[in-house]
Amino acid sequence: MNTDIQNLEPKSLWSYFANLNAVPRASKKEERVIAFMVEFGNGLGLPTTVDEVGNVLIKKSATAGMENRKTVVLQSHLDMVHQKNNDTEFDFDTQGIEMFIDGDWVKAKGTTLGADNGIGVATIMAILASTDIPHPAIEALFTIDEETGMTGAMGLQPGVLSGDILLNLDTEEDDELDIGCAGGVDVTAKAEYPEEDTPENSVAYTITVKGLKGGHSGMDIHKGLGNANKIMNRLIFNGFDGFGLQVASINGGSLRNAIPRESVAEVIIAGVYDEAFIFDMQQIVREIKEEYAVTEPEMQILFERKEEVPAKVMTPAAQFYLVRALYTAHNGVYKMSAAFDDLVETSNNIAKVRVGNGELQIQCLTRSSVESSKFDLANSLRSAFELMGCEVEFSGSYPGWAPNPNSSILKVMRELYQKINGEEPRVVACHAGLECGILGTHYPEMEMISFGPNIKGAHSPEEKVQISSVQKYWNFVLQTLENIPVK
Template sequence: MSQEIRNLEPKVLWNKFADLNAVPRPSKKEERVIEFMKQFGESLGLETFEDEIRNVIIRKPATAGMENRKPIVLQGHLDMVHQKNADTNFDFDTQGIDMYVDGDWVRARGTTLGADNGLGVAAIMAVLESKDLAHPAIEALFTIDEETGMTGALNLKGGILQGEILLNLDTEEDNEIDIGCAGGIDVTATRGYEEEETPENSVGYKISVKGLNGGHSGMDIHKGLGNANKIMNRLLFDGFENFGLQIAEVDGGSLRNAIPRESNATVIISGIYDEAFVFDMQEVIGDIKSELHTMEPNLSITIEKCDTPAKVMALGVQEGVVRAIYAAHNGVYRMSPDMEDLVETSNNVARVVIKDGTVEIKCLTRSSVESSKMDLANALRSAFELTGCEVEFGGSYPGWTPNVNSEILDVLVDIYQKQNTDKPDVVACHAGLECGILGTNYPDMDMISFGPTIKGAHSPDERASIKSSQKFWKYLVEILENIPVKN
């Protein structure tokens, strides 16, 4: 790891981030980072423990003169999204993130950076280690599995935390203060199918979609970015409609909360349509690239001959599956009528796998309104069930209802205006912050979310602003000094 990262200011923040990024920490495989964080807390002589689900809690007493202030919870999640470019040779299970400085940005070489939520976690670590920062009594709450199910937040029991105010450090625009967020639900469609022998005189082709930006399926869903699964399905639909294309295999997307960047398919065409198929596909590819040129200038779609697969999907099942994926809504479903420019409800067609007699389609549906979330989830369910799929809902978590009368919100707004020349944007976001979930067991806790500017989260283009991180650290330090007095 480059020493230049550790030399960035503020060093207390970037050194902790470098330490954290040396520890592999994929969602659902957090054992190493849990032990890392426990050893960190214990090395400081602070009360450190796990709860039943393996969230880590570290408690630090108030500094002299701050004992009369309300106790606070500083909260971030330990796991990170693991995404890499197809041509990047990297093992997330064994390697630390390879970071470098690019102007005002810290990036990773060909992978996600882990600034989401690593910078927030690093800031909490720096506060815990500090000897000269003024602050009230602190509980540092490091949750697990935020990115793939909010498991840590969902299973944190009431009565463990003693704080009255929670500062969630997981927002990605430094001029925003978040007071609300979307809830979500996983929609998973599956079905089996009989494979059949490939007809004689068939020609095999491999279709690849790559080069898309990808990104956060909540924060970036309104940008009109390309979805590799929807693009691939469009190509398969056209090939089937016009030339009787049959699918041998499809593998598209990865994580439910990442907009799919790549998809690959192996298909067959009757030899009599060989040239016409390729010609037609190039026209469709041209149309897609033209439509997405502004947002996806690096989109690459290739069609190459390959060995003819021995078995393919039966046309009757294939027709229903392809039409269902075409019908499945992707992107913004409804904008909020109450908050300007806020996406209320959306869906990400995140993962499509067709292989060895099994179809699996995974979606993540988000909404800040519970009824609208379920409305869209049921629309997706209906489309998939019409083609014979079994549909399961899972991982449902609530949104976070904004509290415009929050006492800590007033503190943050005042400090931001004092430190900067403009006012902060007080917003609700379309991402799934843990505040809404934590609030179910801690309904009286005053919660707020803020953080440094991070771009491209959940994709290999993820990058963190150095200048913004300095702004964020200065902001956090003054917030800690100005926590309200106990009632």
């Protein structure tokens, strides 16, 4: 129950997190959460504004004795990824997230939890509402649409903020101080394709790939997780080459920034091949499951015979080019960083595949901390899709965040972390897309650090946040605010 969540420590943070999670807040549908934040700021009597794109800014003066410290921007994003399991009955547009406690973790019932970035938002709310937390002057910036385009950060105008230091509370490992991140670009391929009448004496099947872990297409891209779109294409490729399988429709994946967990295809084959088709495909299924036995132990690949045969299917020629383009298109890690150990430099996620009624669309998210490498991979994808006759569009490009290992706030936070925890933090750059890169283009002199508690499985229904880690992180936030350098 969410009331149990509100009794966790620190109570103020968890209480605000529970209140926030009662508000639907999908990317590009943030009207209700914007109103929620405006009501919160006004209720505290703090100066509260909404800019032209929907970002909320709440200001709070320094507490007594802290007036000579540098102004701090506390920043988190309001939107969350809306993902659920296929067998979960849930309406993200009307329902609040249903949370529960499992040992040292807070989880959601069959949906994403919203800890990314709700814990950050709740942290800032608790600080703004406090009467006994020492802090310098604060500019609390709550951005919109971080998950599907970062349009909030992009739309923020120069001159809105006056802070010297920005603390971004959107990192998911509590021993990390992030000082750099990847940029990204959306790659979208579209085409119309010819259909033909389904041949006589055909039999129809629904092929389902499900039970994959999914996850964050940046932070989890190196883990060797299954991509439902690539697995489905492999099945269709083999069925097409071996038995003349033809596609009526494909529906795989949902969001660009989530590794696709599920894909469903409606296909037909000639009835004469029915038994041989199932026999051979089960052998391919066994091979795939063996390959992913460690990383995807819950994977399911199902073939269900359908009574009703679709009226139209993709022509063999069109399907030939589709399955080969999807096979060719790179998915996963493309290049590792030469500047940072164990850091992915460039990657791609084949996030969404839609085929049906003579139209197809393929959506990818390409990430890199090196701008030229980002577009090198994007052009590789473009080439594969253009060769099959698609129109390809690049959109939503945003820059990475160049690390500054010599910033004064990094020195302060490293020393504090070591003093509090008895060990050095890991100073890293990450492969996720943080808003710091975009905000840094508007405010190039502002020092920035990103940090947060342990969150696992972001962007998937497996998302969870660690209770003890939130306590550790909260203490670190308070100590950091108390030790902000003087102006």
